[in-house]
Amino acid sequence: MAPTRDVAIVSFAQTTHRRAVPELNEVELIQPVIREALDAIGATISDIGFTCSGSSDYLAGQAFSFVMTLDAVGAYPPIQESHVEMDGAWALYEAWLKIQSGHADTALVYGYSKASPGDLPRVLSRQLDPYYYGPLWPDSVALAGLQARAMIDAGIIDEAEMAAIAHRSREAARGNPHAQLQGSAPIDELLAAPYLAEPLRRHDCAPITDGGAAVVLAAGDRAREWSKRPAWIRGIDHRIDSHNFGARDLTTSPSTELAAQKAGVAGGPVDVAELHAPFTHQEKILTAALGLSDDTVINPSGGALAANPMMGAGLIRLGEVFKRIESGEANRGVAHATSGHLLQQNLVAVLEGER
Amino acid sequence: MPPADADRTVTPFPVGLWEQPQPSVPGEAADDAVQRIRVPASITYRYTPGAAPTRFLRGLAGKRILGEKDPVNGDVYVPPRGMSPIVGLPTTEQVELPDRGTLSAFCVVHIGFGVNAPPTPFVSALVLLDGAAVSLYGTLLEIPIEEVRIGMRVQAVWVDDDQLEPSFESIRYWKPLDEPDVAAELLKGHM
Numbered sequence: 001m002a003p004t005r006d007v008a009i010v011s012f013a014q015t016t017h018r019r020a021v022p023e024l025n026e027v028e029l030i031q032p033v034i035r036e037a038l039d040a041i042g043a044t045i046s047d048i049g050f051t052c053s054g055s056s057d058y059l060a061g062q063a064f065s066f067v068m069t070l071d072a073v074g075a076y077p078p079i080q081e082s083h084v085e086m087d088g089a090w091a092l093y094e095a096w097l098k099i100q101s102g103h104a105d106t107a108l109v110y111g112y113s114k115a116s117p118g119d120l121p122r123v124l125s126r127q128l129d130p131y132y133y134g135p136l137w138p139d140s141v142a143l144a145g146l147q148a149r150a151m152i153d154a155g156i157i158d159e160a161e162m163a164a165i166a167h168r169s170r171e172a173a174r175g176n177p178h179a180q181l182q183g184s185a186p187i188d189e190l191l192a193a194p195y196l197a198e199p200l201r202r203h204d205c206a207p208i209t210d211g212g213a214a215v216v217l218a219a220g221d222r223a224r225e226w227s228k229r230p231a232w233i234r235g236i237d238h239r240i241d242s243h244n245f246g247a248r249d250l251t252t253s254p255s256t257e258l259a260a261q262k263a264g265v266a267g268g269p270v271d272v273a274e275l276h277a278p279f280t281h282q283e284k285i286l287t288a289a290l291g292l293s294d295d296t297v298i299n300p301s302g303g304a305l306a307a308n309p310m311m312g313a314g315l316i317r318l319g320e321v322f323k324r325i326e327s328g329e330a331n332r333g334v335a336h337a338t339s340g341h342l343l344q345q346n347l348v349a350v351l352e353g354e355r
Numbered sequence: 356m357p358p359a360d361a362d363r364t365v366t367p368f369p370v371g372l373w374e375q376p377q378p379s380v381p382g383e384a385a386d387d388a389v390q391r392i393r394v395p396a397s398i399t400y401r402y403t404p405g406a407a408p409t410r411f412l413r414g415l416a417g418k419r420i421l422g423e424k425d426p427v428n429g430d431v432y433v434p435p436r437g438m439s440p441i442v443g444l445p446t447t448e449q450v451e452l453p454d455r456g457t458l459s460a461f462c463v464v465h466i467g468f469g470v471n472a473p474p475t476p477f478v479s480a481l482v483l484l485d486g487a488a489v490s491l492y493g494t495l496l497e498i499p500i501e502e503v504r505i506g507m508r509v510q511a512v513w514v515d516d517d518q519l520e521p522s523f524e525s526i527r528y529w530k531p532l533d534e535p536d537v538a539a540e541l542l543k544g545h546m
Contacts, residue, residue, distance in 0.1 A: 022403040023403070023405070023406055023409075024405050024406055024437075025403070025404060025405025025406075025407075025408065025436065025437065026405075027405075027436060027437060027438050028405050028406055028407070028437040028438070028445070031437075031438055031443065031444075031445060034443070035443070035444075045443060058398075061398070061400030061402055062402070068436060070440070071436060071438040071439070071440040071443070072438055072443055073443050074439070074440070074441060074442045074443025074444070075440065075443075076440065076441045076442075116401075117400040117401050117402050117403070118398055118399070118400045118401075119398065119399070122398060123398055126396070126398070130394060131392065134394065134396075135392075135394045
């Protein structure tokens with residue numbers, strides 16, 4: 001969808017991601033990040049017109065867990081607030097719509113989770129339909145293995161290329177102080193490791209992470225006041241493929257392709273792309289669906305393979321592109337977020353700095 | 356009285372839009388719908404309460420009620436969740452509160468849930484501890500139900516010392532305290 005108002009990301013903060021943060025509850029985990037995102041632009045909650053968060057009770061193991069996390073915002077006097085049971089990237093989409101519709105000029109968006117209390121691959125199986133797939137409890141890694149196998153059989157990728165993606169991502173993460181995994185063993189060593197869900201090895205999978213992120217959006221001159229170089233959202237769109245794996249060609253992502261088209265990815269050079277690919281082979285699907293060329297730097301942060309807080313990793317992709325535009329390192333970038341198994345649902349945003 | 360639109364005819368769906376497909380497999384009758392399937396599901400979580408609730412629960416094991424203070428307006432939250440919901444900042448200073456307070460709201464429960472529920476009917480209560488900004492939940496016993504009233508003074512009844520644990524259940528229930536009632540006006544905003 002093409003925007004009618006100029007809206008930009010003006011601030012971004014994230015946790016230093018860890019496998020497990022048992023000493024903090026969710027509100028204690030996310031509050032410093034929300035505070036950092038607001039403090040960076042000298043804002044308080046009273047400067048924010050709309051607040052939207054993304055999280056999941058299935059991950060928290062608690063009903064209405066997002067309500068308690070709202071304590072981190074300081075929602076008094078009462079604020080305009082909403083929540084999505086999705087990645088924070090979709091909370092950002094809702095906030096963007098709210099600003100487009102003229103009901104707010106600024107928004108605070110955050111997404112977070114603690115995946116550590118539950119058994120994540122099993123918890124994620126609860127996203128499946130309740131009649132056919134759900135009762136079989138297929139875990140997320142096994143499902144991704146089916147997709148990787150389909151790609152290898154189609155001659156689109158091989159295990160060495162997958163290992164190279166893992167290696168490049170985690171080596172890039174050496175420059176990311178928030179990353180959970182920094183650095184990688186050499187590719188031949190990676191390929192000598194045992195399979196987890198053949199053809200996937202441990203290095204092909206994103207880590208399990210406790211963490212989150214926060215972003216501030218602002219329209220027009222407010223954005224210019226708050227950031228020396230805001231990352232304007234030139235286009236943003238999200239699309240979904242069938243939940244029925246058997247009805248999909250798992251080696252492609254039509255929903256990403258369509259979202260990229262609607263967001264206008266091809267309308268200019270892409271300096272940087274942050275792709276939310278929790279498995280190595282999925283980066284290749286996304287690169288093709290987005291039509292990215294070799295000139296684009298992909299996942300300089302390390303991507304989801306370096307840290308993958310559920311409900312936050314997609315929002316972090318938007319934040320990482322913002323950071324590079326704000327610093328002047330990039331002028332135009334693409335951020336992608338995914339939700340569900342096997343890249344079922346995909347959000348694509350085109351961000352751009354003013355010259 | 357029946358609802359005003361009880362006789363209203365339900366608008367039929369447009370033909371073709373919501374129609375169910377007719378089974379075309381021989382012997383498969385249209386009225387053979389599966390009514391239910393059984394899908395046992397369970398996920399085990401290792402839940403941790405976080406820093407502030409840990410301090411609170413450890414306090415209970417020592418027969419102490421530890422609230423935490425709002426860094427800006429000084430309000431004391433109990434049980435603490437680690438954050439002031441008013442200003443969105445961490446509570447860091449702990450405040451020990453007495454195990455007595457004022458009934459700020461109650462209801463009479465006629466259907467009990469859980470293994471530890473007292474025999475019904477019993478009184479579920481919110482108790483505003485002296486010095487706290489928000490009320491605690493508990494059960495009120497040792498008083499005829501018809502005498503329970505907002506503003507009455509109450510006190511915690513703890514489990515025996517050798518039974519104390521880092522658990523909210525270390526407080527067994529609340530009982531009336533022989534002190535003058537507090538005016539309901541003073542409880543406003545603290546329920």
